[in-house]
Every structure is written in structure tokens, then in C-alpha cells.
Amino acid sequence: MAKEAEIKNLSLASVMDERFSRYSKAIIQERALPDVRDGLKPVQRRILYSMNKDGNTYDKGFRKSAKSVGNVMGNFHPHGDSSIYDAMVRMSQSWKLREPLIDMHGNNGSMDGDPPAAMRYTEARISKIAGEMLRDIDKGTVDWVLNFDDTEYEPTVLPARLPNLLINGATGISAGYATEIPPHNLGEVIDALLYLQGHADATLDDLMKFVQGPDFPTGGIIQGIDGIKQAYKDGHGKIMIRSRSTIEDLRGGKKLVKVTEIPYEVNKSQLVKQIDEIRINKKVDGIAEVRDDSDRTGLMISIELKRDAEVKGILNYLYKNTDLQVSYNFNVVAIKDMRPQRLGLKDILATYLDYQRSVITKRTKFDLDKAQERQHIVEGLIKALSILDEVISTIRSSSNRKDARDNLMSEYDFTEKQADAIVALQLYRLTNTDVTKLKKENADLAAKIAEFKSILANPEELDHVLADELRDLEEEYRSPRRSTIEAEIENIKISKKVVVPDEQVMVMVSRDGYLKRSSIRSYKASELTDNGLKDEDRPVFIKQLSTRDSLFIFTDAGNLVYRPVFELDDVKWKDTGDHISQLSGIDSNEKVLASFAFPNLKEQGNFVITTKSGHIKQTEFEKLLPGRTYKSRATVYEKLKDELDSVVDVEYIPNGDASDILIMTEQGLALRYSLSEVSVNGARTTGAKAISLSKDDVVVNAQLVNENSPLALVFQNGNFKKIKTNEIPVTSRARKGVKVLRDLKTRKNLLANFVRINPDDQILTIYTDRLNGHDVILEEHGFSNRTSNGNPEVDVKIDGVPVSINHQPVATESDEITSLV
Template sequence: MIEGEKLISINIEDEMKSSYIDYSMSVIVSRALPDVRDGLKPVHRRVLYGMYQLGLLSKNPYKKSARVVGEVLGKYHPHGDVSVYETMVRMAQKWSLRYPLIDGQGNFGSLDSDPPAAMRYTEVRMEKISEEMLLDIQKGTVEMQLNFDDSLEEPSILPTRIPNLLINGSSGIAVGMATNIPPHNLKETIQAICAYIESDNTLSVEEIIKYIKAPDFPTGGIIYGYDGVKNAFHTGRGRIVLRAKVHFEEIQGRKCIVVDEMPYQVNKSDMISKTVELIKEGKMDGIYQIRDESDRKGLRIVYILKQNANPNVLLNKLFQYTSLQTYFNVNTIALVNGKPVQLNIKDLIQNFVDHRHDVIIRRTKYELTRCQHRLHILKGFLKILNHLDTMIQLIKESKSRHEACERLIRKFNISENQSKSVLDLRLQSLTSLEREKIQKEYRDLESKREFYKKVLDQYSLRTEIIKQELLEINKKYQDSRRTQIDHSGREVHMEDLIENEQVVLTISHAGYIKRTSLSEYKRQGRGGIGNRGATAKESDFFKHLLIATNHQHLLLFTEKGKCFWLRVYDIPEGSKISRGRAIQNIINLQTDDRVNAYILTGDISDKKYVKDHYVVMVTQKGVIKKTSLEHYSRPRKYGINAIIIRKGDSLLEAFLTKGNSQVLIALNSGRIIRFSEKKVRPTGRNSSGVIGISSKNENMVIGMICVEEKCQGQLLVVSEKGFGKRSQLKDYRLTNRGGKGIKTLNITKKTGNLISIKSVTEQDDLMIIKKSGIMIRIPVSDIRIMGRTTQGVRLINLKEKDAIADVAKVYKPIMD
């Protein structure tokens, strides 16, 4: 230790806290956060002021960027040259700032995040709009502060006429906080500020939103949904969903998705690379090729699709998995009087207007001082010019300038400054014409002086000046909004990523389920042997077949009376020859229970839809029950009770109706009953129902259909040995429920028992599946209309010990 020095012990914890607080405040105030008044961080402010000092105005020639960087580093910003040059580059990029502040010449990077050329190769000058930020700075409009070595002065703020923080936004990461302010449209912003001024500063956020619709990003795109925008405007925080602007085209016979505008701050090349990876992973199977056709005229990315790919589904997948949809997390924090503050849209406008008031007051005081000084000089001129001969004689007789000055002061009772100004007059000022000019200037300055005093005294006059200056700015620089707003936007849901195509759902006797595209099934004529449908074990066969679309809800009803929910797209996909997946692996099904019935519904979250529909169920013993669909509109993981099943009975069938259908229930003995649905009173879920048809001995219900009251279609019946027929519905008279029914098919050993009934028309197709897994599709029009009590005709050829497992009807418009 050097002599005379002494050591002072301090607590290291206290020192660390103090040093870190000093460091964090330095980062917050001097680097990361913008000032609410001019919307600039210190480095941006110093770059613009340095260019202003160099005379790099918009009308002057460009100068090397290195010259500006050197000027800023040497005089104002004692940091690395890279930080200054990167700041300049961003201020010149049209895709980074909504209204660029620097006019750059040379390579300043690209949307692909290509690096700019070195500073020795590029040139810069100020944009016209950035000159508005420095206007009147020489008139004492802002406080000046010493630079880092106290050798020069620099402005602590710029006297900006443009609301830069609103129109260009800002982003930065400080210590313990960050800011992310979106840009807005200049025209909308100025309209809002003018309305705020006209309302005497009482304009609410909701009223401001009428003018500033939403942020306006330099790269355009679409704001998808409006909740995030409203939250950001009201609180200063919000999550804005941004989407690319796209359209569909057909190029060389292929459907294409074309991207015209990207979301803000998205790297185009990285986004394309990510999409290629997704294609390799199988998440974007429908994309055949990606082409980047962007050029100097604009952005254009073309996604060429595979044949039969659905453009809307693929577009939703692109939004879900790539940067074609991104988020802008608004966090409006700026420095107010040197302190970081969370601000909403009204706060930003208020602080800008207050800043403009302060600038106008300072500018007016400066102008008033100059005006009064000039009036003082002109007053001396006018005094002396009325006595020219005396003045000239007095000057001629003086031995020096100092003596002349003193003699003029004593003779005409003027000040020293007036006397010196008189001595500096040119001879031409003594002419009568010049004297009139001086008199006119004096009168003009007097009126200006009165105006300046009014400006300083009257708040309303200053607000009018602010408004007029803003309108001038608007006239010079306004442009159209680039970012569109989709108010109906919502989050991408799973159904948006899955094509709503028609599928065939099959459920086997052993409880295996799958969905297969309807296009895999081909049409055949009556009497064919069918296509191979699936490979099933000898002990299993396909029992249910259903035509559906991917976005529908499937209600599954078990023989024990429980109900489960599935979205069709949640059912595992399989080919025609695949077995499918066990239902108990998809839903929480008990080991001793099995699915016997199913219902396809629309949107079960639609209150009107569920109130207008009913579920009608029937058991093997002929018990029927009717319950409102509303009782089944709230899915539960473990299912719910749909009906109370009596001992020895099981649920067989379920239908969705509108409450005014007619019910037909058939027994395996070939008998059928028809009665109005209104004969069955609606009950809750926890009830067992009433008798629908009387069944004796071993007769069991094999099916139920529900038809409209005035339906003029036909009834199709199929026996287990492959016989079937059509008969007119009108042949079945309407009776009361609970009866024995009437004969619908002449049952013999050749035909076997009745196995299926369907309501059909000439336009339907019939899908028949054997227990062996063989399927056949035939048109209903190929089956003759016959009498109610006849045996029917052979529909499908069966091998020995084979039988019909299930029958479904298919509408031609859906199938073909």
C-alpha cells in the first residue's frame, strides 16, 4: 500500500447491489429504452444529430457510412463502431422501420437477414421525414447536455414534429424489463392526436381506436383477430397475431398457395427452410415444391401443391407450423422523465402533445427574444434616420469608432447596441426606400411580438399550432395502411388442419374402429362379389359401417347404455385392408361392454342445434327412449349414462331426430311397427324408456329407422343370407307404439332372419359388408320394388357359412 493511502472495509453484498443497480439503470436509461417524447434511444438520437451536424440533409449528396460512424463515435457515442453502424442500417431498412429515418445507398441487407455491406462501401443521408425531428433544434427548443468528455454539447431529446414512437415503434431489452412497441400508420396517428387536442385532452382509448385502427407494420401482412390489439391499446400489453397475406393460384394445372406479404420481422429464408423440414417429417404431405420468386418488385413465395391436396387445410398447417403466422407481443415501456413506465395508447399521445407544448414554448421564447432585440435596434434606426445630417456630421467629427458611438448615445439617447448598429449601417440604408423597409420591418416585428406573447399566454393557441403543424406533416408524408385487419380471426384449431373430407367409418364385432377415405371404394353392379375390404380374424367381422365427414362429432352408445364422444378425425385412419384400432384404446370403455350404436352430430356447442334435436334409442327387447341432445352436449372423459338398461336387455340402436319423425322398429322375425315419435315423451338420461314393439319368445329387435312425417321414400330390408327388396313406406300403416307390428319379409330357411332395415331413395347407393370382411357397393335403383310380404331378390353372393354383417346406405353426390 502506498504511503498516505488507507483501506476502507465494505460489505461485498452491499457493493454488489449498489454496482448492479447503477449498471442496470445505465442500461435502462442510456441504451435499451426509448424516450417517450421523441421515441429514440441515445444511439439513434446521436446518429441523427451527427448527420445533421455533418449537413447530410435529404437534398445534399450522400456520404460514406464510415464518415458518419466516425463522427458519432468520436463526438457523442463512446461505444463500438458495430453498434452504431447496425443502428444506421436498421434505420435505413424499409422492412424494419415503417417510416425509415435514413436514406441509404448500397447494400443494406435483405428480408433473408443477409448482412449489409461494410460501412466503407455504403453511403447515407437523412430522409426528409427525419429532418422534421431536428427542425428548430437551433432555437433552444431542447435541453443540451455535455458529451462523454465534456468537450461538446448534444441534445438530450429531439424537438420532433412527428410522433416517432407511435409511427415507428421501438424494441429493446434492458435489465429486468423489455420494451416492444409496434409501429402505426402516420395518417391514423395524426388524426387521433388532432382529435385528442380537439377534445381538450379528454379523448378515451375507445375513441382513439376509432382513428388508430391497429398497428401498421412495414411488411404488411394481416392482423388476425382484434382482442390483442384492444388489450395493447388499453393496457400497453397485448399479444397480436400476425399472418402472411396469401392468395390461391393455378400454375400449369396445379393448385398453388402464393405468399405476397410476410409477417413483421420474419426471416424469409429460415421460414422456407423450416417448411422443407416439415415436408420431410411428413407434416406437410400436400406440398409438392416451394419456389422463392421474390425480386426487387416485391415478395412472392409459391407453394406448389400435390394433386388432390386441399389448399385451405395446407394453408392452416402452414399458419400452425411455420412463421407464416407469428405473434407480436406488445409491451409498451418507455422513459418518462427518465423513468421506465408502462404506457397505453392515450399515454403515448399525451406525452407527445406535452412535449410539443414544451418545444413551442421554448421556440416562442427564443423567437420573442430575437424579435425584441431586432425591434430595439430598429427603434434606434428610426430615431437617428430622422436626423441624418446631424448623425453624419457627428460621425465625421469623431476621431474614432468608440468616440462616435459614445457621442451618438449622448446625442440621441440610444443604447450602446443601437449605437453600434447605426455605425454598421450601409450608405444605401439612408435612402428613402430603405428607410420605408425599416419602418415596415418594425411594424411586422411588432405584430409578431404580440403574437408570440399570445402563444406564451394562451394554451389553446399552442394546441392549434401543434394541430396545424401535424396536419402539414400529414400532408407531406401520409400513406395508406399496409397491414390489413381480420376482426373475425381466431386461433387455429385441430379441425382447421384436417380436411373435412368424406370417410367410411367401420366398427368390427370385436370392437375395432377405423376411418378410410370414401374414395377408396369403387362402385359395382348387383350380384358382384365385392372388393377386399379388410383383413379380420376368423372370430371377428365388421358390424357397423358409417359414412361421415372428418369434422363431425361421433356419439358412441354401448350395449350397457353409456355414451362416449369422439371427433371423427380423432379416429385412427386405416386403409381398406387394415384392421383398425381397438375402441377401448381410444375411449374409456369397460372390458365387458361394447359399442352397439352411433350418432353423427353437427356442432354440439351450438345451443340452438342441441335444443332442436333429440336422441331416440331402442333396445333388443323393444324398449324405446327419447332424450334431448342437450343432455349429451358436454363431453366427459369417462362417458355418461345414456339410458338405464334393464336386466337381460341391451342397447341396440340410436338415431338423431328433430322431434317430429316417425319411428319404424323391426324384429328378426320379419315383423315391423310404425308409429309417431310424438308418442314417446322426452325423458332425462337416467331413465329406462317405454315399450316400442312387443317381442315374444326369441324374437329380437334388429333395427330402427326414423323418417320424416311426410316421407315418400322406400323401405329396404336385407336378410342374413343376402336377400333383400324395396317396398313403399306407405305400405306400412301408422299404429300406436307397443304393438306386434306387421310382416315386412317372408322369412324362410333360404333367406335367413331379417338383419337390416334402411330408408332409401333411387339416388342412394348400398354398401354391404360380409362377416368375412368382403364389401360390395351397389346402387339401390338396381333393387326392385316389391310387395311388403315377398321374399325379395339376392343382393350378394355368399360362400358357405358366410353371412351379412352390416348394411349402410351411401348418397351418390357424396360418394361420386
């Protein structure tokens, strides 16, 4: 009677958990992670075993790869042929494995990422060193299991007389686990094994005297000894791998950088493309040509630099922005005791030594059994030769082979095995058998048996055998280290001279906060007034600068916007440009008060900052240096007293420049004192009291002056006058000051603004509350006394009430730091 189907009610979570757990275990153990003992994944182990079983070894001819792949797939690995062939190809690639396990004829891929030829075109065999992985496999050294269809047996692990896990490393990803084990130098690993064998309590520092660090097949320079030590301690660490390069001189002052070694697992053609894209996009100034000069003699990437290029700076940029330098993260995970574990260096070495002791023990037992069996046979043959005539007579009188064997056993006390051996001897062998040779063989067998028993009985003797075999491997296969190790990871600093080409451009910043840069050609092709600004806006700063210069933009709300000139959008002079609120997240209503350009960020001067509420301070240049978030956030350079307060003036003085500060208020009070009385404060401070203000008075402006500085004053009634600074006496900070106007009886006479007249000023512009500009020709006005009310200049009924007076926005090509406010 057929069994009825049984339906079970199970939760989806429990079913998924159980099924996925089984699936995870299968791919972890059977696909992705290597065994700590032989350092091989199952597909790699099956390839080597199958090729060895078929006699496809290093001392015989090559065979078609397709045949080897077919045998592996048909007998041991029931997966796609592409996965088997890919694994075979990787084991043959000298730039992936420190000691390749497969020799391959034909195209097996390249460092450029080229795929290998199809397996029907290539030929392969296991390499000589791979033979060491399989040595003694036929002597009962490993466990065996049935293959997928139970037709034959396959090894669960190879004898691995070579510490392959460390020498060739491994990489793989499975469910919940990944492994990244770098290759190492064979000689160093064996030296560490020999030391650990004799010093079981060796520390990590002791072992690292032998294993310095990874030794990549592609060479390169490894930086970060602390990362190596951390990885060797707990299986997880980070290092940097840098290309190896040399610099040669070319004719005409040019330089040639020759890259001869690149980081492990880096695609060479992609690396060349990365560098060439940087050259094409002019991200670095100085690269003339990049080419791949690799040939059969070795790898070579040639980077030709322009005359007088900064080689170190260009290399640093390439290290940071291309695969000329990459980070490598250790993740030493392998199968140990049937489960994945993260292992340190000592764990791997100790596990390998224990495994090799087990292999040698099993091999010795196997050899002992064979030797004892042979000795038993030899002793029987010696005895038979001593009574040869009787033995022959007995055999002739027997009816068949079985009867002859039984007669020999009963008449002469031979054992069954001895009797079988005697009966199996051919007649001519009896006549030629030399008892002397048999006795010598018996003595040799006795010595071997004694040696095998000694090894099995004495752990020290077993370790002596293991040490000798490791030394033999080292002598046969040791090679010089390819990767150089440096203790520290270099902190790469990229010079602006390298990243930014030194180009001269015109830069403009407007009162309403628009800024731009244009080529000199675009600027000269346009009228100065055709600058793309709205009618109510005006330039605050126009200057010819280098793209390597830095721009500091101060707003009246106490915010500082920093921009390197090369980061400004390159637009036509007729275009408006970008607004600073889009770049730095400040209020769109803020007005630009002043702008300054600097060739570098190492200035030693101070900014002098004065507010409407009558506060003043000096702030050091270095306190206003840009931070990491300068692109998205403005810096506060002045903490304002309240929301009605604002900054009225920002000046910059290099160190050593002595001058006075002159402050004027709306009610016409002027205070002049030495700048030395102004204390130096940080950015987020308000400052000290600059002038003593009455309740309804405010500061209109402040200027740095000397004894001979001429001044221009404009009044709210439209009057204008010029006076000399020496008419205002030098006193001290925080006083009321002296009058620079004469009060009127019928109405208030208020000061709108004032400015210091520069030597090259010919025209000043007065701006009104109706956004009108009125030019003042300075030579038309003589100097007035301090308390005069000036001469009419602006018709307030027509043009509006004056609010400021400014220098003419004339572009300068000088190196002097200039603000047009």
C-alpha cells in the same frame, strides 16, 4: 496517509436489490424504451443527432455507414458498433418503419430475414422526414447533458416536430418492462392532434374518428376494433393481422391465390416454407405449388391450387396454421416524466402537444433574443450613418480598437455592442451601407419582435403556430393508409374436406377393442382372416370408409369412443392396430359392443340402448357428439345400474324409420313393442324399464325388428333354431313377455343369445365361453315354432357353452351404416 479499506457487513438481498434496481433503471431509460416525446430510444436519438451534427443530411451526398457508426460510438454511445449499426439499419427498413428515418444505399436486409451488408459496404444519411425530428435543435429547444466522457454535449430529447412514437411505433424489452407500439398513419395522427388541440375534453371515440387504428408499413388486414379501442384506452389490447390476397382463375379449373401483403414483422421466406411444408406433408388437400414471385415491383407469394380445390377452406387452414394471419398484442409503454408508463392514445397525443408547445416557446424566446440583439445593432448603425463623418473622425483619432469603441460610447452614447459593431465594419462597408435598407431591416425586426412577443404572451397564438406547422407537415408527408381495418375478428372454421384428403380405406374394430385402418391395396393383398387379431379376438366392424368419415365405438361398460377415420393409425392389414384403452383411457377389459360409421356429424337419428338389467332408452345423435377432450377421454353414453350391469345392444335408427324393439331374456322370455314407447333421454341416464325381469333373470340381447324379420336363437345347451318375428305378439313396454322356449323338467333350459337375420346373411357364427367359433349355415335350418327348443348345433362338452351369435364379419363397400354385432 492512505485511506484504509472499509469492510461493511451487508446482506446479499439488500446488495442485489440495490444493484439490480440501478441496473434496471439504466437499461429502461438508456436502452430499451422510447421517450414519449420523440418516440426514440437513446441509440436512435444519438444516431440522428450525430449524423445531423456531421452534416450527413438528406440534401447532401451519402456517407459510409462505418463512418457514421464510428462517430456515434466515439462521441455519444459507448457500446458495440453492431448495436449501433443494427439500430441504423432498422431505421432505414421500409417494411419495419412507416416513415424511415435513415436513407441507405446498399443491402439493408430484406423481409426474408437476410442480414444487411457490413457497414463498410453501405452508405447512409438521415432522411428528409428525419430532418423534421431535428429541426430547431440549435435554438435552445431541448435540454443538453454531457456525453459519457464529458467532452461535448448531447440532447436528452429531440425537438421532434413529428409525432414519431405513434407514426413509427417501437418495440423493446427491458428488466420488468416491455413495449410493443404499432406504426400509424402520419395524416391520421396529425388530424387527431389538431382536433385535440381545439377540444381538450375530446373522448377516445372522438379521437378514433381520426386515428382508425395501426397502419403497418406492410399493409395487411387488421381485425378487431374492440382490441384497438381497448389498447387506445389503457395501452393493452389484441388484434389479428391477416395477409391480403386475391384469387385468380387458371386453365383447367385451377385457382391461384396471390398474396400481396403479409402481416407486420413476419419473415416472408419462413412463411413460404411453412406453406410448402403443409403441401409436402399433405396436411391440406388441394395445394399444388407454392412459390415466392416477389420482385422489384413488390411482394408476391403465389399459391397454386388443384382443380376443384376448396379455396376458402384452404385459406382458413393457412390462416390458422401459418403466419398468413398472426395476432398482435399492444403494450404501449414509454418513458414519461423520467419513468416508464403504460399510455393510452389521448395520453400520448396530449403529452406530444404539451411538448411541442414547450419547444415552440423555447424557440420563440431564442428567436426573440436574436431579433432584439440584431435590432439593437441596426439602430446603432442607422445612428452612425447619420453622423458618419464625425464617427470616422473619432475612429481615426483613436489609438486602437478599444480606444475607438470607448470614444464612440462616450461621445455619441452608443452601447458597447453597437460600438463594437461600428468599429468592426470594414471601410468599404461604410461607403456602401444604405440607410434605407437598414431602416427596412429595422422595421422587419420590429414586426418579428412584436410577433414573437405576441406568441409568448398569448397561448392561443402559440397554438395557432403549432397548428400551422402540423398542417405543413401533413401536407408534405401525408400518404394513403396501407392497412385495412375490419370490425370483427373472423372465427375461422376449417372444413374437414380441406384438412383430410378423401381416401378410401378399410377400417376394422375388434371385440377386444383393437382398431386400425389400412389401404385398400393392403387389404386386398391379405386374407380376410389374416387380420392381426389374437385367436380369441374377433372383428366387430369391417368396412370400407372414407378418411373423412367418423367412427363411433360403443363398449359394454357404457363408454363411447369417437375417432375420425383419418386419425386412426394407417397400418398393414396384417397388423393388430391400437387398443382403444391407449387412446381414450378406458378399462382394458371392456368389450366393444357395436361400431357405427357416419359421413358427417350432422345426423338426425337416435341410438337405441338396452342393458342387461332390463333398461332401455333412445339418445339423440347430437347428444353424443365428441367434445374437445375426445382424444383422451371416452364419453359416457349409458349410466349403468351397478358394476354387474352392462349394455347388451346398441342400435342406430335414422329419423322417420319406424320399427319394433324385440327383447329376450336368459330364461327365454321375449317382449316386442313399438319403439315409440321408448323415451328419448340424455347420455348420462339409465333409461326406462324395458322388460319386467324375475329376480334371477337378465336380458341377453335386443334387436330392432319388423313384422317379417327372421330371427336366429342359440341356447346354452348348444341348440339352435330360426323363428319368425310375427310369432311374437306386439304388446307394450315393461311387461314380462312370452316364452320362446319350452322349459325342461330335469334341467334349466336357458337362452344364450339371439340376433336378427339380415337378408344377405348366409352364415352366422356362434361363440362359446371357450372362445371357440362355430359357423351355422342358415339354409340348412328351417323355421321352428316359437316354443320349440331347436336342434343340436354345438357340442358344449367339446366347444363350450354358447354365449353369443353374430353375423359373419364380411367387409362391405356400401354406404349403409353397418355394425357386425
